[in-house]
Amino acid sequence: MYVCLCHAVTDQQIEKAVRKGSVSSVRDLQQTLGVGTTCGKCACEARDILQAASRKIEEPGLLASAIATWSPSVVPGNTGNDAQPAL
Numbered sequence: 001m002y003v004c005l006c007h008a009v010t011d012q013q014i015e016k017a018v019r020k021g022s023v024s025s026v027r028d029l030q031q032t033l034g035v036g037t038t039c040g041k042c043a044c045e046a047r048d049i050l051q052a053a054s055r056k057i058e059e060p061g062l063l064a065s066a067i068a069t070w071s072p073s074v075v076p077g078n079t080g081n082d083a084q085p086a087l
């Protein structure tokens with residue numbers, strides 16, 4: 001979907017730029033893609049897409065961090081004994 005009609009910039013182009021790491025702020029969007037630099041009508045939509053794309057990138061990092069620090073000993077009720085309970 002076109003976000004910026006003045007510069008023919010799509011939401012996918014913005015997301016791609018964020019994934020590549022070349023854009024991390026609205027100012028970066030203005031400088032690299034020209035978004036919001038002519039009529040400015042696209043600025044809010046572009047900012048929302050930028051923020052959503054940034055969150056998508058951060059979430060896997062948070063998950064990886066949680067996995068790296070996870071330990072079975074932090075699970076409530078886990079005694080660390082993997083033996084099956086006697087029936």
Ligand code: FES
Binds near residue numbers: 038
């Ligand atoms: S629509 Fe983006 S600057 Fe006009």
